[in-house]
């Protein structure tokens with residue numbers, strides 16, 4: 001029996017271990033040091049963990065589960081409202097400092113690990129390392145670099161008359177040589193994953209949905225070179241064709257895949273590829289209708305939500321693993337607030353059970369952090385003690401996980417995270433945003449003989 005004095009904690013309640021196994025109604029999880037020492041029925045808790053000196057948390061009405069793994073965040077985006085804000089404004093130094101500050105909010109929300117799916121400059125890798133070195137509080141991170149793109153992919157959204165902005169979260173690759181060079185450079189600079197912009201966003205460009213930003217051969221080249229250098233690759237792929245190319249090339253997981261068809265599903269099953277739908281951003285755009293987004297964007301994203309409900313629900317039922325991701329980092333998905341919304345969407349829109357949704361946000365999502373594989377995402381002996389103690393039962397109401405009041409304890413690597421010291425509200429400096437004189441135009445009103453602002 002291991003030493004049980006000092007840094008041992010017993011968490012009590014319903015235990016969901018992150019797998020699809022049955023919940024333990026009255027369970028216990030023992031944390032010793034940074035690891036999980038024992039999981040099981042509370043009635044069978046070894047005597048060594050029953051001594052009065054041991055800290056006990058939770059009890060009836062509580063749920064113990066693994067910390068959430070968010071499969072899609074952008075820690076360096078600073079809640080940007082537009083491509084311009086992301087690509088052009090804010091010095092890189094401030095982006096990095098702002099990112100470590102935001103990482104703390106992500107952790108407090110119960111996200112103990114996350115995948116950063118594209119960064120401005122190489123900020124995400126430094127945030128990852130600073131957290132891992134213990135300099136700042138935040139989730140364990142696996143990071144991509146700037147996503148590889150073409151003129152038909154994301155990020156190349158500025159006029160051709162200007163240079164591709166260095167602050168953009170993408171790198172423009174114009175030939176096979178440039179593809180290979182970009183991958184080798186990013187691996188040298190410490191990324192965990194190569195991310196590719198395989199399609200555009202239907203709402204940003206007029207590109208037809210049924211196209212891809214790279215050819216099938218280029219997808220193959222990216223997967224080959226990435227795997228040769230022992231990294232994983234993933235892809236932003238909304239369109240049917242980009243999903244097919246990436247799945248056939250053996251990408252490790254696909255992000256979005258809203259328009260996947262039966263052929264794409266077959267390829268995902270054959271090559272054991274998972275999907276991170278990331279519908280929270282779309283849902284938030286739709287839900288914010290009338291506030292900021294234009295009506296045409298809302299219609300486009302509503303249509304994509306409908307397609308995703310049908311196609312991704314079918315993919316999951318066929319056996320394709322799904323992973324929860326929130327896309328936190330844009331203004332539509334501020335840090336620390338929406339990480340668990342995707343679980344609700346999985347249940348309501350894609351037809352998963354709450355237990356399946358929790359699996360998609362824990363054990364299944366661990367594939368996005370290859371270096372931590374086999375150590376995170378489950379409550380299991382010897383796994384790292386990334387644990388949530390929840391007041392309530394997320395199996396009865398999956399939205400429980402979105403309520404900060406219900407996240408009673410967040411534990412990362414056996415240490416309880418400070419969730420109470422207030423974090424000052426976000427302050428936006430003028431240099432972080434584009435300058436506008438008015439939110440609209442100033443119209444002359446003949447009757448009142450004065451001006452009025454119109455959108």
Ligand SMILES: [Zn+2]
Nearest residue numbers: 072074117327
């Ligand atoms: Zn993203």
